[in-house]
Amino acid sequence: MNEQNDSSVVVALGAKATIEQVSSLADEIRAKLKQTDMLLFQVDQVEQIDLSVIQLMYATKRQADKEGKTFQFTGTASQAFLDTLVDAGFLNEPVDDLSVLHRSLIDFD
């Protein structure tokens, strides 16, 4: 478990974040969300991401909203991560500041 500070917990995506990893990633998120009010998503290592993991991000956000918790991105984003979001229509254009990514993602916030 990556803990950034007392109140937030980080979920770090690896280089490959695709259908092969999505189930274990979902389990990790479910577990971490139970332990914290602020879940942070770290995506700087991502070299490959697919729709299944993007869906998981949205599901996590909606779950966090339901529970009154915070789900945000942290650190920097890899180009591959941003490009895939743009290509799939979730983002109109790549953003530089990852702290505002949640506001730029379509239907995320």
Place this chain on the structure above:
Amino acid sequence: MDNFKETFREEAFELLASLESDLLELESNPDDKELVSSVFRVMHTIKGSSAMFGFDEISEFTHEVESFFDKVRNGELRIDRQIIDATLSARDLIREMLEEEGDSKERKEECEAVLQTFRTLAQQAKGGKSPDAETEGEAEESPFEVEREESNQEELTYRIRFVPPSDLFKSGTNPILLLRELRELGDCTIIPRLDSIEGLEKFDPESCFCSWEIILTTKADINAIRDIFIFIESDSTIQIDTIESFSDMIENSQSRRLGDILLERGVISEETLKEALGKQKRLGEVLVETKAVSRGDISAALQEQEHGKRVQEKRTATLGKAGMSIRVASDKLDSLVDLVGELVTVQARISQLAVQENDASGHLRLVSEQLERLVEELRDNTMSLRMVPIGTTFSKFRRLVRDLSLELGKKVELQAEGAETELDKTVIEQLGDPLVHLIRNCIDHGIEMPEVRSSHGKPELGKVLLSARHVGATVQISIEDDGGGLDRDAILAKGIERGLLSPDGKLSDEDIFQTIFLPGFSTAKKITAVSGRGVGMDVVRQQIEALRGSVSIWSETGKGTKITISLPLTLAIVDGLLVRVGEEFFVVPLSAVEACVELDENEAEERGRRRLLEFREKLLPYVRLDDLFDLSSDDTSLRQVVVTELDFNRFGIVVDEVIGDHQTVIKSLGPLYQRVEGVSGATILGDGRVALILDILQLAKISAAVAG
């Protein structure tokens, strides 16, 4: 349809002109991918438009050339001289087909021969695959089908609803790749819908919950869109609709309202819309609050609205660009120039009235001055409409130089400078032939054979420099080569032998070199198909002088020759000298005027039919306009002589009075007067009277004929 065909032809000619220029450039830079793409695009455009306008022969022919260039574009073939030769031949054939519609057995054979060359070249590059197999292969690959559809289609906007199956990931399909392909078809807004994801509780991470609405504005047809989904269409919901209101919106430059979009998408009913609008709040908020729609629906509709605005902006920008240059028939421009000419005349009359009339308040003069300024500006603007860059003519010569140097076994490169220099369209049109002749001469007589150049320590590649620049109210065009230069002594000897030059005269190099522009002069040791018939250079000079221009020449043995042509910016206006004979007025083009002197008839001589006077210690022949045009003149013994020099002929024109400079708009004479010798046009003076513009060249001939 004929108008459309004509427009297509005009555009195709322009494309072919740029194609020729690109090909010649490509020959020097065979690895320039941009040029290869440009050649491909020209072929692609001509193929598409010719099919649309029923030029099937061109379309079929161009299709094969385009296919060949696609291979070049894809790096399967590399540009070489043979490819350039074949493509230039193809270009010439397309031009021929555009000029002469209809079937011709001979042309079909020529087309087939060129296509065969392309097939062979492609075959060679592939290492021996048979041409037939090549063609079959192409048919199977069909690399141009989509693009052919594109070119003929009007741009349409589609709404595509793509709902993949929930087990999509299990089949290993990545829908994002399909979305990337869609983006390549045109302007695309991809709107993901994840409405069914509520949280992690019931979320199966290996199932697909996402669907998309895609707004695509493209020239590709619906089948091209369907093709993208071909592998998953049986398991997915794929609905493709044309958004009709999009075209209307773009046509009317209006934005589609959110309510209309939601109605069209079938998300809300008209009643719900009316109800929501009645609440005086933002429509989206009301509809979400009342749970009539989801946030996703509003977001999707807003993105569709945004897409519309973007496409509209793009279209406006494109139209704006098109608006920067519009195609106008040249006769309309000519008629505009005529009308402006009339206006200049009327304005001159008003100015004259303002001076003559008792205008105590000065109002008339003030208005007249304002009018004068406006008319002057209008005249300059109108004249500038007919100005076109001379580069269009220059580019034609690159082909000439290439073909000619190949034919003569010489290595010649054409360089152009000042292609952007603007000149009256009419002047440019009439300049083509003289320039062709001068360039031919440069290559034929000027530039030496490669081995000769090498032996003289020069590079084998000869250079012809074609340049243009503005000098005051004239344009100077020069044709310069770095060849052997003119043989001064041979020209002098030939000039004396032919009686064109005086053996005891003190002649400058320029005087001697100018002899080559005299009729019948040729020093070519043999007559070639290119030049050297001795009939060209004098015709060149006549053509230039007919444009009210002049030619000068410089040459140095071993270094090269430079011929400079000076031309007026426009043929529509002439700077003239206004003269009077009795009650009649004439305009002498100022460019031909050398001096004005008084004629004391007591001192003038008449030798037979020749009339002579002494001017600068030489005898000057002269003509009397009153005699020539049978006019009554002033009863005086003191008249004026306008001394003119053109074509190395100096002669005088006797008039009653020299009034002064007069810039005037030339009006052509009606058919009845067009054959009147000695007059090239007319102009209307400020007081409404007509003044004829004298044709000095013809007057010189008349003068010579009278003198016998």
